[in-house]
Amino acid sequence: MLKLCKRWSRSHTRRVVWPVCQRKRFSGVSGEATFLESVNMYFDRAAALTDLSAGRLEYMKACESVLRITIPFRDSEGKMQTVIAYRAHHSTHRTPVKGGIRMSASVDISETMALASLMTWKCAVVDVPFGGAKGGIRLDGSTVTEAQREKIIRSYALELTQANMIGPGLDVPAPDMGTGPKDMVWIRDTYKSFRHADVDADGCVTGKPLESGGIRGRLEATGQGVYFVGREFMKLEEEVLKTGLTPGVEGKRVIIQGYGNVGSWSAFFYHKADCKVVTIIERDFYLENEDGLDITALREHFDKTGSIQNFPGGKTVTDGDSAKGLENDCDILIPAALEQQINLSNADNIKARLIIEAANGPTTPGAQEILHKKGVVIIPDLLANAGGVVVSYFEWLKNLSHVRFGRLSRRFEERRGATLVKALSSLKSVDLSPEMRQEIIRGATESDFASSGLEDTMIIALGETVDTSKRLGVDLRTAAYVNAITKVAVVEKQRNNIFF
Ligand SMILES: NC(=O)C1=CN([C@@H]2O[C@H](COP(=O)(O)OP(=O)(O)OC[C@H]3O[C@@H](n4cnc5c(N)ncnc54)[C@H](OP(=O)(O)O)[C@@H]3O)[C@@H](O)[C@H]2O)C=CC1
Numbered sequence: 410m411l412k413l414c415k416r417w418s419r420s421h422t423r424r425v426v427w428p429v430c431q432r433k434r435f436s437g438v439s440g441e442a443t444f445l446e447s448v449n450m451y452f453d454r455a456a457a458l459t460d461l462s463a464g465r466l467e468y469m470k471a472c473e474s475v476l477r478i479t480i481p482f483r484d485s486e487g488k489m490q491t492v493i494a495y496r497a498h499h500s501t502h503r504t505p506v507k508g509g510i511r512m513s514a515s516v517d518i519s520e521t522m523a524l525a526s527l528m529t530w531k532c533a534v535v536d537v538p539f540g541g542a543k544g545g546i547r548l549d550g551s552t553v554t555e556a557q558r559e560k561i562i563r564s565y566a567l568e569l570t571q572a573n574m575i576g577p578g579l580d581v582p583a584p585d586m587g588t589g590p591k592d593m594v595w596i597r598d599t600y601k602s603f604r605h606a607d608v609d610a611d612g613c614v615t616g617k618p619l620e621s622g623g624i625r626g627r628l629e630a631t632g633q634g635v636y637f638v639g640r641e642f643m644k645l646e647e648e649v650l651k652t653g654l655t656p657g658v659e660g661k662r663v664i665i666q667g668y669g670n671v672g673s674w675s676a677f678f679y680h681k682a683d684c685k686v687v688t689i690i691e692r693d694f695y696l697e698n699e700d701g702l703d704i705t706a707l708r709e710h711f712d713k714t715g716s717i718q719n720f721p722g723g724k725t726v727t728d729g730d731s732a733k734g735l736e737n738d739c740d741i742l743i744p745a746a747l748e749q750q751i752n753l754s755n756a757d758n759i760k761a762r763l764i765i766e767a768a769n770g771p772t773t774p775g776a777q778e779i780l781h782k783k784g785v786v787i788i789p790d791l792l793a794n795a796g797g798v799v800v801s802y803f804e805w806l807k808n809l810s811h812v813r814f815g816r817l818s819r820r821f822e823e824r825r826g827a828t829l830v831k832a833l834s835s836l837k838s839v840d841l842s843p844e845m846r847q848e849i850i851r852g853a854t855e856s857d858f859a860s861s862g863l864e865d866t867m868i869i870a871l872g873e874t875v876d877t878s879k880r881l882g883v884d885l886r887t888a889a890y891v892n893a894i895t896k897v898a899v900v901e902k903q904r905n906n907i908f909f
């Protein structure tokens with residue numbers, strides 16, 4: 410695709426599509442590569458193991474275009490404020506492009522481009538047929554009212570619509586850090602008001618609530634994927650041996666950073682699988698219990714108080730930097746908050762033997778080197794947290810087909826199951842328990858399809874990654890990038906871009 414380079418303005422918002430060559434360099438953790446530089450370093454390391462030409466790799470690495478938007482709004486004192494927002498398209502080798510929208514005070518163009526790039530490689534790792542994109546709104550969501558937030562989100566969606574950077578066949582955003590289902594409804598509604606004749610308009614965004622075209626299972630999908638990938642990895646004896654742990658997730662001590670969407674659902678699934686969640690780290694404190702936190706009771710506490718702080722079933726530690734909790738004793742560490750949390754300043758002190766990257770970009774290249782030397786295994790972000798985009802893909806398919814998964818077949822399957830049970834019951838040699846009967850009779854629901862489709866996808870992607878890592882003798886991140894780059898290159902070559 411040609412790099413976009415347009416500039417235009419309208420009365421209430423301004424939009425600029427920046428040619429990527431104008432991007433600035435932004436700093437990250439002091440003395441370390443920025444997030445974008447890290448993603449590119451990981452890409453380069455893997456790219457060197459492919460037989461693709463340097464020119465093609467350079468093109469594949471670059472971010473195709475970035476839309477920059479300025480959104481005005483009036484704060485609670487009536488003063489005019491401006492919010493900067495972005496939408497980056499890393500690769501349109503497949504369309505639509507896909508990726509969440511982050512809302513945070515630390516959003517910048519460089520971070521958005523890094524996240525968009527990760528989306529390209531992530532979709533390829535799990536065979537989701539999308540290109541990579543990401544959005545960012547530079548705003549601390551807790552500083553605005555709901556009405557102000559709605560206006561900002563709708564303005565953002567309006568600008569994307571007018572720039573042709575949203576639509577079921579163009580670009581399909583979703584939630585990321587700081588955004589959620591309600592924001593997705595405002596986006597869908599804004600898009601639909603301009604494209605009201607588009608029968609597929611619901612597919613312009615995923616992560617919507619069920620009543621507004623969402624799918625059962627998207628809310629928990631990223632955390633559930635983080636669980637599936639960890640559970641399957643822990644079954645691979647040869648791989649587990651490298652960590653020094655015993656096979657199986659059961660009984661393992663887990664630390665989770667971030668109790669938002671991804672962190673809370675990861676906690677739920679690991680706890681359900683009989684792991685001990687011993688520490689949960691939030692921005693200003695961490696919560697610990699050596700015997701494992703009761704995650705069900707913790708959820709109730711969160712729902713009542715709006716925070717996990719002072720949960721009576723654990724000790725809340727507020728003194729000092731909460732990231733110190735990453736260094737607590739555990740088997741598995743699941744960073745599920747921000748990028749660059751595991752860096753040169755703390756990598757030496759990490760006790761975990763397995764790190765499952767639920768967040769995007771939580772480990773810097775410098776930290777990774779230290780951890781690898783210590784024998785720590787890292788299941789990388791582009792594989793570990795892909796569950797969100799996988800179930801987003803299912804939501805998009807649901808929106809385009811205009812029917813809930815299982816609606817046409819469930820009753821039919823149940824009748825056939827009942828006939829089978831009847832036939833089996835007539836055989837004296839067969840003794841079916843009530844649970845077995847129920848399992849045979851029950852037709853698959855939408856949740857069953859979403860969850861089993863996600864499970865299958867994560868198992869296949871982990872298998873492919875482990876195979877490549879063994880074949881090339883490289884770590885899992887490099888292997889996942891090699892697989893992703895190879896898959897994207899096939900599509901690039903087949904389409905034979907006329908601009909090459
Ligand atoms: N949502 C999704 O489907 C996907 C998300 N991801 C990635 O997962 C990560 C988390 O996203 P998500 O759960 O959606 O975001 P949320 O906004 O739902 O939650 C983020 C959580 O992290 C906490 N947090 C913020 N800063 C810190 C910090 N410095 N130390 C500890 N905790 C902190 C937040 O606390 P507070 O509320 O105080 O800010 C919040 O509890 C991000 O990296 C995101 O890109 C990846 C794939 C899909």
Ligand SMILES: O=C(O)CCC(=O)C(=O)O
Pocket residue numbers: 507508509510531581582583584585615616769794795797798799801
């Ligand atoms: O669900 C999606 O489409 C995107 C999720 C996302 O932003 C991510 O995986 O980082």
